[in-house]
Amino acid sequence: MDDFVSQVSGVSALAEPARRALYLYVAAQPEAVSRDQAAEGVGLPRHTAKFHLDKLVDEGLLDTEYRRLTGRRGPGAGRPTKLYRRSAREVAVTLPPRHYDLAGRILARAVDASAREGVPVLEAVQHAAAEFGHRLAAEAQPCEGGATPLDDIAATLAEHGYEPRVQDGVLVLANCPFHALAREHTTLVCGMNLHLITAMLHELGRTEVQARLAPAPGRCCVTLAEQPKQ
Template sequence: MVSRVNDAAIVALAALGDESRRRMFEFARRAGRPISRDDAAAEVGISRKLAAFHLERLVEAGLLRSHFEHVARLRKVGRAPKLYEPVGTDLRVSIPPRQPDLLAEILLDGALSDEPVSPLESARRAAFRRGERLGEQERARSRPGRLSAERALTLSEATLSGAGFEPVRPRPGCVRLRSCPFHPLAEAQPEAVCGFNHAFVSGLLSGLEANTVEAVLDPDGGECCVEITAAGTASDRGFEGSGQ
């Protein structure tokens, strides 16, 4: 299943499947100023009414935003024209889900830390803190109370899914990421990157106060290198391979 984080991007890409709409969006990005319906109609060579239809579809898809032109003097007739301009967000779709921005933020946090540890350990600590904040936010939102092992697995699975990961239940009592969120960098530096992933998931469980489960490294499992199991039921196998 495609991550929910991708949903908005997929809707936006679908809107750009129409050639006229795509040309209008490209024109709006090149213009360097808000464009009007008349501008868009002239650029694409269609009627103003049809241009208005396509522009509104782009607004609904989250690719453009609209506002009415501010006119200093009072207008005697009609209303101020509606203007359109691009939103300032990136458009990305990744199948399977990847988290390059999260990894970049972890590395930056680690690089800027003044802790007296190695750069690698500093990044691992940054990854733990990132995961812990996510867990704390979800616990404050859902107020789950004391978590049994099964409830902890369910909550961690839902939290990871909502954050753009792809958790699965490969067997009873276990949650695992179907694919490595930091692939393909995990192939280049598996021990380091899988360590960040493990630290992030461990931090998530800490923030959720999910003491009945633990994150363990299992790089030979054929999918991501980290899984969540009931505490004490599995030992960390260390690292001998890379995430997929």
């Protein structure tokens, strides 16, 4: 949630026309630029450009550095100039949340493994999805004490955009983070989701919960439920 708020804040910072113009100008330059250069480039007063540039820095959209533009050094060379350049931060907001970057990493890992080891692509995708499932669960924030098994896995899945909801003892996932891919490559992506979530369950030690494929319109193809005690 904190990451989502940060992403939205970064995008909303660009809604202001002057700020957006400055960001696009700085991003288009091959080198970092001064506030005077940026102000002239977009036709703004210097003090206005300074205000908006520093707001973009606060939002993590621009980085700063200090350098003497004249190349002079030593006494009399003057103070270094504050320069602005686009930051390396990537900002993307989708509603409902999508995580195509995660799908891309899984598929890239699978293609690489398939090419190197001769593993069938579908098997490689499932194996890569399981690897990422273990990793994501290992990095998850521990659930508060007293949580039920379904609450535990729901908290982890919520961090990755699945929108889990318990309905009649079954954990359904109201959102598929790979929605567009799932529409075009249903078997591949649903299998990827199943292996990813199953690996999460194992990593969290929730072996009493079983994930299975149960496709239905308007939600993820995977559902989870506690297995009946023997």
